[in-house]
Amino acid sequence: MDIAQWLLVAAGTAVAIYLVYVHYQASALVCGVGDCETVQSSRYAEFAGIPIAWLGLALYLAIAALLAARLRGLIEQDIADVLLVGATFAGTLAVAYLTYLEIWVIHAICQWCVAFAIITVALFVLFAIRLTSTFAGADR
């Protein structure tokens, strides 16, 4: 599980960095499937003037910081587990909303956004499973 979580966090961070980069450098956008340009250039690509991609990157940096703090014992493990579930739950809700916008409002799908959504949901599932066993341990 430890390796899987770090791999997913690395992948999510990489996708978020790429999305931030192409927000400012549209010509670097590579889109094999879907219509990334339309999504990236839509008015929903920004929130209160901040590119959504920055929010995604902030989420992954927060997750990485929590994981590192948990690993080094700077935060109690079970509390870190709860916070990680909370962060990825918020991420899951946000990507669900953004995917809804892509399908029903913008009418275009961005493959990078879909990849980001899948990674976020996978991390949420992973952390939720770990939290369940944390609770089971506390219950015994």
Add this chain to the structure above:
Amino acid sequence: MTTPSTPSPRKKPASPDRRSRRQARAEEEAKRKRQKRLMTLLAAVLVVAVAGVTVFAIINSRDESKNTPLASPMALDQIPRSGMTIGATDAPVTVIEYADFQCPYCANFALQLEPELIQNYVATGKVRFEFQPLPIISVDLKGKQITDPSAESVLASEAGFCAADQNTFWEFYSLLFSKQTGEEVGDFTLEKLIGYAKEGGLDVDAFTTCMTNRTHLQDVVDSYQRGKAAGVTGTPTFFVNGTKVLGYGQLEQTIQDKLNGG
């Protein structure tokens, strides 16, 4: 009287069994408390997550700034124009835009990027820009007939033609996009469009006659069919000297390439 440190002769020391049972109970109690604390923290974190994302979604959908034209509007007065076309007739590059007035990213382009393109390329004689309405949201996405009087994309397109009759298309174009808040939500009803014409300083009587007679319905149908024949499946789609560009991320680069002989 015995001193406190002296054990009572009646009191026997706790047996190892009793001690471990007491310890186990204490541990169990500590675990229960810890679990309760974690559950409370989890509930709080989940509530904060739901509230945060809900606020994000509400602000995102209501962000008025998304529909506000730029502070410096397009300086159109000095640029030659005709109907829905703007720019010098001998400009080396022609950009044809297929768009729907209900399409949010068309509005984003029209209000945020296009004024800069007009200033840098059209006003300088490098590009001629032509608009073709494509009422794809009412017709393709909402499944309405193109002649349906409630099809707002069609009505807005007709309004564009009626404004073009008064040689005010480009000002009206920006105004219409700034009024967009959703799809088929009543932004572009006949009454609303007449109100926008008034707001935009058009000849309201001529505009109203043009709209109620559906003078340009056939022009909208023709434009829609041209777009379909050209393979346009989403808006905005641009043709830069015939090269198709979907979305506007690559539009300026394509214009540059064409100007450089590409």
